[in-house]
Amino acid sequence: GLPCSxxxxxxxxxxxxxxxxxxxxxxxxxxxxxxxxxGCITRYFLPFSSFCWEHRPQQQELAAPEDTNCLICRDPVEGRTTYGTMVCPACKHAWFHRACIQGQAMRAGAFCLRCPLCQNTKLFLTEMLLMGIQIPIRLVSSWPALCHAWTCPRSCGPLLTPKSRL
Ligand SMILES: [Zn+2]
Ligand SMILES: [Zn+2]
Ligand SMILES: [Zn+2]
Ligand SMILES: [Zn+2]
Structure with a gap:
């Protein structure tokens, strides 16, 4: 390759x-x-791979219904899937900001992260990983406590009740 400089x-x-x-x-x-x-993406699983804004993987192109808000921060999202605006691949009705789902992923970890709307785990996790969301893997024994991280950030009560895992 090229010299460091x-x-x-x-x-x-x-x-x-x-x-x-x-x-x-x-x-x-x-x-x-x-x-x-x-606008770059790094896939946080082996083998780690990175992409610039031009070559990054993209979610299926979907348009958000008018006045759609991020499920996590409640602020409006862009009108379609972009780098900063993402959608659940399972229900296609849960919209959120990349920064918001990344924050949620860091709190919830791989054993608790799920779609806030349809509760899908497998498709949801796979897609988030492919789109460059970093999802820490935590010990299974600690998941019940961590799943309580799924509460409203404005502390108005639980956003959802974690169902028992299959
Ligand atoms: Zn730099
Ligand atoms: Zn590139
Ligand atoms: Zn948000
Ligand atoms: Zn969903």
């Missing part, structure tokens, strides 16, 4: 960008902390 991050312009887009023939490099600003 040429590893320039295409987002911030600084050197030392160690992450490279997986796309053949794409030279874009970036720092991990610059990924969101640059």
């Amino acid at each position: 040429f590893q320039v991050c295409f987002v911030c312009g600084e050197r030392g960008a160690t992450v490279t887009c997986q796309e053949m023939g794409c030279d874009r490099r970036f720092h991990l902390p610059c990924a969101v600003e640059g």
Whole structure:
């Protein structure tokens, strides 16, 4: 490859960008902390792979109904699936911001994360991982306590009651 001094991050312009887009023939490099600003995706499972904004995997193109709000923060979402706006692949009715589902994933972990609306776990988790959401794997023994993380961020009560896992 190129000498270190040429590893320039295409987002911030600084050197030392160690992450490279997986796309053949794409030279874009970036720092991990610059990924969101640059619209890049890193898949947090082995083998780790990263993509620039141009080559990143995308969700099925869907339009959000008018006046749709993020299920997590209750703020409006964009009118369709984008980098920042995501939808549940199972019910296609649960919309949320990338930052919001990422926050929820960090709190809930792989054993508790599910669609806030239809409660789907398998399809939901797979799609979130493929779209670059980092989902920590926690010990099974600790999941009941962690599942209580699924409460309303404005503490107006539980957003949903975790059902017993199959
Ligand atoms: Zn950078
Ligand atoms: Zn690329
Ligand atoms: Zn949100
Ligand atoms: Zn759903």
